[in-house]
Amino acid sequence: MLNECGGDRIVDIGSGSGRPMQLVLTELAKLGLRPQVTLTDLYPSPEADSSPDYWPEPVCATNVPPVLRGVRTLFACFHHFNPPMARAVFRDAFAQRQPICIFEATSRTPPAIAAAFAIPFFVLLPAPRVRPLSSSQIGLTYLVPIMPLLALWDGLVSRLRTYSIVELQALTRDCAEVSAGALQHFLSAWFAALGEKLA
Numbered sequence: 001m002l003n004e005c006g007g008d009r010i011v012d013i014g015s016g017s018g019r020p021m022q023l024v025l026t027e028l029a030k031l032g033l034r035p036q037v038t039l040t041d042l043y044p045s046p047e048a049d050s051s052p053d054y055w056p057e058p059v060c061a062t063n064v065p066p067v068l069r070g071v072r073t074l075f076a077c078f079h080h081f082n083p084p085m086a087r088a089v090f091r092d093a094f095a096q097r098q099p100i101c102i103f104e105a106t107s108r109t110p111p112a113i114a115a116a117f118a119i120p121f122f123v124l125l126p127a128p129r130v131r132p133l134s135s136s137q138i139g140l141t142y143l144v145p146i147m148p149l150l151a152l153w154d155g156l157v158s159r160l161r162t163y164s165i166v167e168l169q170a171l172t173r174d175c176a177e178v179s180a181g182a183l184q185h186f187l188s189a190w191f192a193a194l195g196e197k198l199a
């Protein structure tokens with residue numbers, strides 16, 4: 001995408017701690033790409049204060065400040081948006097003519113949904129090795145297993161909310177309306193200016 005757009009800037013949306021982006025940059029560097037990255041979030045991470053790459057103001061995916069130009073990336077957060085909001089995310093990128101890449105680690109397929117039921121084991125098995133280890137952690141993992149159940153719920157809901165490619169394509173259909181609206185706006189402004197000149 002960076003090569004195709006001839007850009008060297010990434011605006012990461014919903015960055016959270018921003019750590020996954022470090023992995024992405026390492027992989028991009030292997031391809032010889034060293035883009036400039038701005039991390040953003042609706043709730044900027046406390047680490048934002050110490051990172052020059054983190055935009056300090058809240059940034060909503062549906063209304064990214066025009067000053068933040070570059071390929072927009074969203075890692076593991078698009079499934080958090082309901083359809084009207086997801087549509088608005090695409091509309092904003094389209095209206096500002098900025099490329100957008102959606103990355104999800106989950107999918108709404110039967111194997112992925114079935115695999116979610118293994119999630120509690122990934123909480124139960126390594127829990128004793130977590131450091132620092134507290135008695136409440138052990139209690140909420142093994143005695144009253146809230147932690148494994150929460151992880152299962154989160155994994156299951158994330159999978160069920162992940163958009164399919166067909167749904168993502170449908171969500172971008174609105175962008176044609178943005179185009180038509182923009183063209184209509186441009187033409188009416190142009191005709192108004194012409195009318196004033198001729199009057």
Ligand SMILES: C[S@@+](CC[C@H](N)C(=O)[O-])C[C@H]1O[C@@H](n2cnc3c(N)ncnc32)[C@H](O)[C@@H]1O
Pocket residue numbers: 013014015016017018020040041042043059060061062074075076077080
């Ligand atoms: C599951 S976390 C993903 C964080 C990071 N991208 C990662 O891969 O680790 C989802 C992030 O989306 C952010 N978020 C939620 N609603 C948002 C919105 N409307 N605009 C921008 N970010 C939003 C949350 O604050 C959270 O940091």
